[in-house]
Amino acid sequence: MFSSFVKNSRVQSLLSKSGRGNQSLFHKKPDFTKNAFNVTRGDFNYLQNDHIHFFKSLLGENRVVMDSSDLEKYNVDWYLQVRGNSAIVLKPKSTEEVSKILSFCNDHKLAVCPQGGNTNVVGAAVPVFDEIIISTELMNEIIELDEEAGILTCQAGCILENLDNYLSERGLIVPLDIGAKGSCHIGGNVSTNAGGMRLIRYGNMHGNILGLEVVLANGTIVDCVSALKKDNSGYHLNNLFIGSEGSLGLVTKVSLQCPSRPKFRNVAFFGLQNFDKVLETFTLSKHKLGEILSAVEVMDTPTMDFIKERNNQKSPIGDYPFYLMIETSGSNEQHDEEKLNMFFEETLEKELVLNGTVANETNKIQDIWSIRENITNGYKTCGAVFYYDISLPTDNYYTIVDEIRAHMGNSCVRVFGYGHLGDGNVHLQIQLEEYSEDLKRHVEPYIFERIAAYKGSISAEHGIGFMKAKYLKMVKPKTTLDSMKNLKIMLDPKGILNPYKILPE
Ligand SMILES: Cc1cc2nc3c(=O)[nH]c(=O)nc-3n(C[C@H](O)[C@H](O)[C@H](O)COP(=O)(O)OP(=O)(O)OC[C@H]3O[C@@H](n4cnc5c(N)ncnc54)[C@H](O)[C@@H]3O)c2cc1C
Structure with missing residues (x-):
């Protein structure tokens, strides 16, 4: 099936020397x-x-x-x-x-x-x-909802999807939608500053958290819970804890702003010739769809090949070098639909888009979204995937995928790129027949060097955690890292909170 795999003798020898062969992603329990x-x-x-x-x-x-x-x-x-x-x-x-x-x-x-x-x-x-x-799994109470203001206060262990279902019945929406919504907790979302599919519309957690309650390492309770949209009285301590990955305090309560739930959704799925056309179409979509634009996702051909092979799903419009998914959400069915259809026509006239389809029925919309949302399910049935969640200025968004493909040569099954184009966030994946520590060393730190050269981020939305801690110094100046360390020492002098994560030793 993987005919392109391991033709290159240098890589064959790399594979045969593979060190931690039993550290296989998705299949076996990893080593300690x-x-x-x-x-x-x-x-x-x-x-x-x-x-x-x-x-x-x-x-x-x-x-x-x-x-x-x-x-x-x-x-x-x-x-x-x-x-x-x-x-x-x-x-x-x-x-x-x-x-x-x-x-x-x-x-x-x-x-x-x-x-x-x-x-x-x-x-x-x-x-x-x-x-x-x-x-936090037992800290799952909804404490208060101010329906008029659209402000929800809850404990940190509430599951994201449960919150959204609760809000949906009241005409509101959680301003975050991620693939893991059925399991992740709002406290985890805060602590990772989660992004997701609709960041282009609602922003990330930094933009939506109104207040937090946090317990510091020594047990002090810092109460910044707020039911106000505006509060400029003093330092914005909330922002310190958002994205701190449990290293500065444990979030116990969250106040979240929740917009009105859009009533109508439409999704367009386009096929395009090259990445320049993708970028032009994206720019046009911002001008033409404006306030109803809610998601812009891109995928390349190898991503679609992976989807066909692993998830048995295919493009609804045939095969093209690139695919764009554009979603609109709004409150006027006819207006929203017309706007997207007119946009589609314009992209065809301007020869930006080669082919496409527009869906407004719930099941068709879900069919299209499922192509995108199911990608990670495929990881569980293939040999191994090296997964990079990176951010790049739009001009170099796809350059890095081509570079890594060239760098890997025939040593992998495929290199593919997809992601939240609207936020400059590319998910760059390297599919392998089996895990190889040597191939990992072949990719890292090269990939992080390229990201640094483009002034990108080694973590767009997943954080630094344990896996990327040693690479942080490649993209953050020493003075910035020193300030982070000083902050950590001030709030957690004994270093008991989530050690070995984020900050390099
Ligand atoms: C299929 C899939 C799709 C995903 N899609 C996205 C996506 O689109 N966008 C995105 O941003 N992420 C995505 N993720 C990553 C992940 O779901 C998010 O980072 C999510 O926010 C983590 O929430 P969690 O409750 O699972 O946190 P955990 O995984 O349990 O913890 C994450 C970090 O937060 C800390 N933490 C957790 N709870 C607290 C707390 N109460 N106080 C202090 N620290 C805490 C932990 O120590 C850890 O450092 C995806 C993951 C999967 C598996």
Whole structure:
């Protein structure tokens, strides 16, 4: 099936020398991170019986998980690429319980790993060694909804999709839509500054969080929960915690602004000749569709080949070098539909688009979206995928995909690129027949060097976590890293919160 694979003798020898061959993504349980990666345990204390006794007296037996089979899902990440060895998961229900846990851990110098839905893909949400996992899965109460103002306040462990269903019944929407919505928690979304499909319309978490309640490493509760859209009274502490990946504090409550739910959606699926035409069409879409534009996704031919091969889905319009998905959401059915149809006609007249289809029925819209949304499902049935979630200035958005393809030659099954064109976020994937540590070294740090050269970001929306921590210095000046470290030392002097993540040692 993979006829192009391993024709090149240099790469054949790389593969045969493959070091950590059993570290295969998606198929097998990975090795323990502490064995698979070169990392030294920090100077933290080990869990003792009197610690366990304290946790059980605080939470009760049922909310302290220690059974090894129950622990597994909390120790292994979604991608099956890292695996911690924690002996305990704590499940607080209230802010006060979180505060007591952190105060105790800080006093006893016990490292902790905050965890939401564990859908993170850069090894941020699972322990590296034996950190105590604090799961927010029982902190799932909706506290208040101001329907007029569109402000929701809830606990950090609410599942994103549950929040959206709740809001949907009240004519409102969660301004975030990501593939992992059925599992991820709003506290995890805040802590990763999640982006997603409709960022072009609603912005990321930084733009939508009105207030947070956060517990610091020493147990102090910082209450910045706000039911106000405007509040310029003092420092914006919320912003410090958004995207901090559990390294500065544990988010316990979230106030989120929730716009009115658009009543009508339309989706166009276009085939295009080259990436220049993709960019021109994208620019035109912003001018012509303006206020109703809600998503712009791009895919290349190798992505569609992967989709056909792995997910048994195909393009609804035949084969083209590039595909664009453009979604509109608005409140006037006829107006929105006409606007998108006129835009489609204009792109054909200007010879930007070669072919396309426009859908306005729910099932057809869902069929088109499912082509895009199901891509990651395919990873679970192929040999291995090296996955890079990067951001680039629009002009070089696709250049990097071509460069990495040339760099990989015949050593991989395919290199493919797709993503949220509207936000300059490309998901660059390298599909392999099997995991190879040598091929990984062939790609990294080369790919991060190229990103730095283009002044891009090594993480568009997934964060730095454990997997990218050592590369952060390639894209951040030393003074910036020093400021981050100083901030960390100020808020968490003993370094107990999510150690080994984000900041290089
Ligand atoms: C199929 C799939 C599709 C995805 N699509 C997108 C996408 O489009 N856009 C996007 O941005 N991401 C995407 N992701 C990545 C992931 O879903 C997001 O990063 C999400 O926001 C993580 O939420 P979570 O609750 O699962 O957090 P976790 O994975 O549990 O944790 C993520 C990080 O936040 C910390 N954390 C979790 N909860 C708290 C808390 N209450 N307080 C402090 N720290 C905390 C953890 O320690 C960790 O560092 C996708 C993932 C998958 C598997």
